[in-house]
Amino acid sequence: MSQMTMVQAINHALRLELGRNERVLVLGEDVGRNGGVFRATDGLMAAFGPDRVVDMPLAESAIVGAAVGLAMGGMCPVAEIQFLGFIYEAMDQMASQAARVRFRSNGRFSAPLVVRAPFGGGVRTPEVHSDSLEALFVHTPGLYVVMPSTPYDAKGLLLTAIRTPDPVLFLEPMALYRSFRQEVPEGDYEIPLGAARVVRAGTQLTLVGWGPVVPVMEEAAERSAVSCDIIDLRWLSPIDWPCVLASVEKTGRAVVVHEAVRTGGLGAEVAATIQERAFLSLEAPVMRVTGYDTPYPVPLLEDDWLPNLERIRHAIKRTMEF
Amino acid sequence: MSQMTMVQAINHALRLELGRNERVLVLGEDVGRNGGVFRATDGLMAAFGPDRVVDMPLAESAIVGAAVGLAMGGMCPVAEIQFLGFIYEAMDQMASQAARVRFRSNGRFSAPLVVRAPFGGGVRTPEVHSDSLEALFVHTPGLYVVMPSTPYDAKGLLLTAIRTPDPVLFLEPMALYRSFRQEVPEGDYEIPLGAARVVRAGTQLTLVGWGPVVPVMEEAAERSAVSCDIIDLRWLSPIDWPCVLASVEKTGRAVVVHEAVRTGGLGAEVAATIQERAFLSLEAPVMRVTGYDTPYPVPLLEDDWLPNLERIRHAIKRTMEF
Amino acid sequence: MVGTPPNVAEDHLVDWFRWMITMRTFDQRAWNLQRQGKIGTYAPFSGQEAAQIGCMSALRADDWIASSYREWAGLAYFGVPLVQPLLSSAGHPDGGCMPESLNVLPIQVVIGAQLLHGVGLAWASKLQQQGRVAMTVFGDGATSQGDFHEALNLASVMKLPAIFVCQNNRWAISLPVERQMNVRSVAQRALAYDIDGFRVDGNDVLATAQVMRSVVDRVRQEQVPVLVELVTYRLGAHTTADDPTRYRDAGEQAAGAAADPLVRYAAYLTAQGLLDAAARARMQQEAQSAVDHAVAELERRGRVDAWTVFDQVYATRPAQLEEQRHELQQRVLAHRADGAGGGAR
Amino acid sequence: MVGTPPNVAEDHLVDWFRWMITMRTFDQRAWNLQRQGKIGTYAPFSGQEAAQIGCMSALRADDWIASSYREWAGLAYFGVPLVQPLLSSAGHPDGGCMPESLNVLPIQVVIGAQLLHGVGLAWASKLQQQGRVAMTVFGDGATSQGDFHEALNLASVMKLPAIFVCQNNRWAISLPVERQMNVRSVAQRALAYDIDGFRVDGNDVLATAQVMRSVVDRVRQEQVPVLVELVTYRLGAHTTADDPTRYRDAGEQAAGAAADPLVRYAAYLTAQGLLDAAARARMQQEAQSAVDHAVAELERRGRVDAWTVFDQVYATRPAQLEEQRHELQQRVLAHRADGAGGGAR
């Protein structure tokens, strides 16, 4: 065990898997010599050579499209999209290609690849870099979507992702890359596909969120008189409904938190399913605390735009008083 | 007035607007000489010449990207994506470019363009052609999204769309292109931006849907003993919440229907918002009848996959008996 | 198609013709099947048989192929059963399930996207030292897509054994090639990547086969990509949903028909004494029976259970898909019990 | 930079140098402002001043420009106020609000996407017979994107007055140009579209200006696109978040510095008797004060109300945005009343 940041934990997972499985290769813009713009791939090229850790030309469709070919051809590519906002350039390769290899071939081929991408707010990036786009991919059957909120989860989930025989989109909240350290095992471990994490047990209200908002939810719960169950979904596709529903059946109230814009965000799916499956348990409507319905704002405005402590507390209060 | 199919109504709208406003131009693959693969642009090149109706090279990013430039440069382009499934190739130009011109320039520039795209099931297309992707664009601030379900609406909504000073995604349900005719005025008319259509008034349950499922909802309601309010949203972004909520407050029950896959579909937003804003009116959870969580199936399987009469009736029954 | 006979065995020469006849027969039959409502949208390849067969003739049995929807003559020659295009057009899930013995990707319809898969496959082969090349086949229209450029650039930078074959059949639905691009040849675009580019008369099966053989050998040995343009002509409609008289004139169609590769090749083989009327009639008959056989096979595949739609989304079905599958299955089975058939809308 | 002086007025020659000095001064100041936390991520352009200014010098005041995030020296020369890059890096909404008097698009960061906007703008100009050209500026990295290819192909097919200027500064973050592409020049890619391509020493402001003048004239008159490659070098880091010592060696950096276009041009002007130490000192001082002025202006812009984030999403705010705006406004105002400041997380 050692204390690691999330970005170190990701680096460890990649290093471990590159060492363990020679079919694994890492590819993306600036992932080699430079070690990634966030250093997530730091030292990997030196350790494994330029055939295993590949600096790619500046073309996202080529990165994902080639990864699809590599995967069909027997390799386990771990591709990086430098910032999630640029994945639109590879949208066809994600949604109509990677996600459909197994379906289209009726099982003859598969595409076991991982696409890693940093995203999320609070770090003062230029436009497009901070957008939370998870909802688009959760709405795309054939993909798995996962998002860690701790160093421990980041390593275990990434190892699971690389070993999953279907494509996984692995979303890394930039704001959590170095925001805290945690004990992380040096060795190998996985976190089961599809399992949410109960961050904190409570009785009066369920807080559901993922990625960058998890620490914010934790702080809100700590400072609140209301006893909150906190669920970090982790796997956004598939969602761990039994975990969410059991909690809401216990508490009778739920607030969903995410950074993505509100309309059509994944919070809508969580709220819709809760009301559908736990209707009689609900004492109040499921409320959502989310980004507003605008493009991600410029840095001077982002703090007020993001779901913050105050907004979560306000939603808890409104839900309790409903 | 004359009897028109939806595809004729669309053709009329384009013809009218090309005649009325010389800044309007139509561009896309096969829209000129061939008149569009569905004949939506039939005769327009002959009438307005190849500068106004342009056959484009096979490149969707170029079609939308050039339309963004044309729009910033003072034109009103109406671009066609031959089938919505191919819009992934233009996803960046849709979501990070067209949708952000006004925002990025803080109002200095705008991009008044329309992107038309056929989509939807039941017409035995090859893969990707039938996918319903509206949720992705409703989750993209800066875009308007609209979807007619009748010839009358198609013409009026398209005229509104072309005259809207921001980008509009205009989604055309293939299955309804020629499925029925309706009286459509020869002249000019608009349908207000953001206004849903109450298809049928009822008292016991609200059916909300859009596009290809509207006639199926109508048939279900006709054959049902339950008195249904039917709302055709038409505008998916922005959604006419007052209309939806007033109905649910009256009926106390709602079923949402769409062809898109269930998880993360726009039905989730509708259900989430209804339970949030009309919680105390609800006698039963809002149910959803949707495509299943798989890629759009091959033609031999699509009928059983799509929301059909039976599935809607079943949902009505379950909701009434809840 | 004159001059010194190419360096190929006589039985190959005749075999190619046999395949051209077979596939022309197949193509016409498929068109009719669509008109009879037995299969769905179909994209005929008549006129492109020489380009397709010549191009595949150079491959090794384990090489990769990532092709387009119009490549069935080449794919059949390479070993894909004739029932495959029928299943595909009929909208059967097995339409994309290529034989385990071949490294042929299922058809995907997004123009240009498979070029990048070809690049990845070539890369995988190189990394695993399998000695396979990856051949990608696409149309003239596909060259306008960004993926075309990204694929050729990446293959060139990474020095991958990828062969990019453009079937330039002059049309992309209604767009003639001179409105698709402002260059006189697709092959010329190789200059943008410092790779070799060849422009070949694709309606000459011998020329195509010969160029392809040297290209495939070079790519396999030197591990570098090559771009090949096969100039051919789509004799028929874009698909069964298309009406080419709307956008091309009778004169052009007639000229295309006059350059029919089957006619040309038959004349050549006859002149060489390799083909006579009897042999041809026999081939025609064999073709007919091969096609009949495929059609019978299509009919045998019968109906598919709707709930199998869930079976190849993921290797392991998540709980939610399992639930949905169950629901659909119950619903369809209940219907069947009612005698109501497969849940028409 | 020897031989016959180019056909430009002397005051232009000196003016270019003044702008080079001003922008070098600006660039260093901006770097420091970022280090002081006064602005956010900033992409320095030092080393590329000659390429940028020379390139813009050929445009007409109403021509269109769609450039990248690193083009501020050229944009400033063209008339964009110096405060603009500061607002942009500070994350102020006005960062993208270019002056009404100029047809300059706001910076967009998706590599390559603006090339298509340039094509559309050139097209709009042609249709409206405005006689404007549209100049798109992008890096060597951008040439790998599909949008590069789609843009050049479309402009060539449609014969549009579009000028594609590649600032080949040898690096795309950490990727050297020879791993970005396997061709010896970007200009060579013009062959893929049958358009003219020029490769110019972008660190020679005179050569750049001269080539660009003839290119712009030709594009305006003949309504055809042209590709220009300006060979230059990024002297500094990719951005303030980058550490180039991780991927390029000291030798290369030193060689780059030795070819600094400011040094070269100063030597030329001095030799021509157009510049002396006194003039240069004066220019340096003026530069300093212009930059000071911009920084002061940035500080004056002060804080922005968070709820204005809703104001430029659509021309007219839909009801839901109005509601959300109201909520945000109430919340922030309540905070302010509490004296708690702007809602930190």
Ligand SMILES: Cc1ncc(C[n+]2csc(CCOP(=O)(O)OP(=O)(O)O)c2C)c(N)n1
């Ligand atoms: C990305 C994308 N855009 C549009 C289409 C619709 N479409 C199908 S075939 C075709 C023309 C293809 O032309 P070409 O590449 O020359 O191939 P050919 O049909 O001539 O074999 C078009 C536009 C598509 N399948 N994919």
Ligand SMILES: Cc1ncc(C[n+]2csc(CCOP(=O)(O)OP(=O)(O)O)c2C)c(N)n1
């Ligand atoms: C589509 C996209 N992918 C990745 C990035 C991240 N990124 C920003 S700048 C850059 C390198 C650009 O290199 P080049 O085009 O040569 O321009 P330069 O920075 O040298 O001016 C990258 C990869 C981006 N902004 N957009």
Ligand SMILES: [Mg+2]
């Ligand atoms: Mg073609």
Ligand SMILES: [Mg+2]
């Ligand atoms: Mg560069």
